[in-house]
Amino acid sequence: xxxxxxxxxSDPTRLAILVRLxxxxxPATVSEISCCYPIDMSxxxxxxxxxxxxxxxxxxxxxxxxxxxxxxxxFTEALRSVADAVENCCPDDRCC
Amino acid sequence: xxxxxxxxxSDPTRLAILVRLxxxxxPATVSEISCCYPIDMSxxxxxxxxxxxxxxxxxxxxxxxxxxxxxxxxFTEALRSVADAVENCCPDDRCC
DNA sequence: TCTATACTTGCATAATGACGCAAATGAACA
DNA sequence: TGTTCATTTGCGTCATTATGCAAGTATAGA
Numbered sequence: 001x002x003x004x005x006x007x008x009x010s011d012p013t014r015l016a017i018l019v020r021l022x023x024x025x026x027p028a029t030v031s032e033i034s035c036c037y038p039i040d041m042s043x044x045x046x047x048x049x050x051x052x053x054x055x056x057x058x059x060x061x062x063x064x065x066x067x068x069x070x071x072x073x074x075f076t077e078a079l080r081s082v083a084d085a086v087e088n089c090c091p092d093d094r095c096c
Numbered sequence: 097x098x099x100x101x102x103x104x105x106s107d108p109t110r111l112a113i114l115v116r117l118x119x120x121x122x123p124a125t126v127s128e129i130s131c132c133y134p135i136d137m138s139x140x141x142x143x144x145x146x147x148x149x150x151x152x153x154x155x156x157x158x159x160x161x162x163x164x165x166x167x168x169x170x171f172t173e174a175l176r177s178v179a180d181a182v183e184n185c186c187p188d189d190r191c192c
Numbered sequence: 193t194c195t196a197t198a199c200t201t202g203c204a205t206a207a208t209g210a211c212g213c214a215a216a217t218g219a220a221c222a
Numbered sequence: 223t224g225t226t227c228a229t230t231t232g233c234g235t236c237a238t239t240a241t242g243c244a245a246g247t248a249t250a251g252a
Contacts, residue, residue, distance in 0.1 A: 003111045009102035011240075022182045030199060040242050045200060047240090064198045064249050076179035083172040089118040107210075126229060136212050141230055143210090160219050160228045 005078060008054035013039065014047045018056065018070065027060065027067035101174060104150035109135065110143045114152065114166065123156065123163035 009015055017033060024032075034044035048068050051057040056075050060067045105111055113129060120128075130140035144164050147153040152171050156163045 003106055003108040006102045006105035006111070010099055010106040012099040013240085015099045015102070018182070031197095039240095041198090042200070042243080043241055049200085061199095061248095064196095066199065070182065072183060076183050079175045079179040083175040086114070086118045086166065087168060087172050089115070089121070103209095109210085127227095135210095137228090138213080138230070139211055141228095145230085157219090157229095160226095162229065 005054050005056075008051050008056055011047070013037065013043075014051060017044065017047055018051060021057070021068060022070050022072075027069040029065045029067055031065075033068065101150050101152075104146050104152055107143070109133065109139075110147060113140070113143055114147060117153070117164060118166050118168075123165040125161045125163055127161070129164065 009018070016037070020033065020036060021028060030041060030045055030048060033048070034041040037044065048057060048059070052059055052068070055078070056071060057068050058071050059069075105114070112133070116129065116132060117124060126137060126141055126144060129144070130137040133140065144153060144155070148155055148164070151174070152167060153164050154167050155165075
């Protein structure tokens, strides 16, 4: 349950990239992704790196291009495990 | 699927507060929560307000004190709906 | 080897956010 | 009404982060 995981999702641009990439349903290159936003490609590249560092995306280099794709299994598993953790949290009345 | 929702969870202190509050399994006052952290109570109060604004907590004022509690249903539902959305995202190959 | 393409990294700047302190609000109670 | 306690809000400061531009790296192809 890491704050870094949620931090990766806390930026509107990164979230939009993730949704778009999920919609692609196939790996996409940085250029393909960045052409959809009025933002410099270097910025998109950094966002993709951040999502990858959080374990949400994975990348594969083929020739000159880098293909990013969603790690559906780990991503959805992470979200559901947080939901489960909060739901099944063992009561603890003590403070400090 | 809002970035603000994840933004509320992207801070380690806020996440710790949420976990603690979930562990309490009952509403807790700002003082009760803040006594667990070496942080000024005003900061905790702001964190609680942020979590509430994100729909993760709710508050009730009783006398001089404000009781915060987790909105388990909406919180876990939000996480699971994001997981579902990414998982069942309709493919869309077009760019821009 | 030279050039073009795809992407990443360095650096500066601007915006955002966390924090502490002090003051303000609001409720209970003498 | 005045005091005290619980919480919130205003404000200044420091750290982090998003962004753009320019330069760097790496790969493909002429």
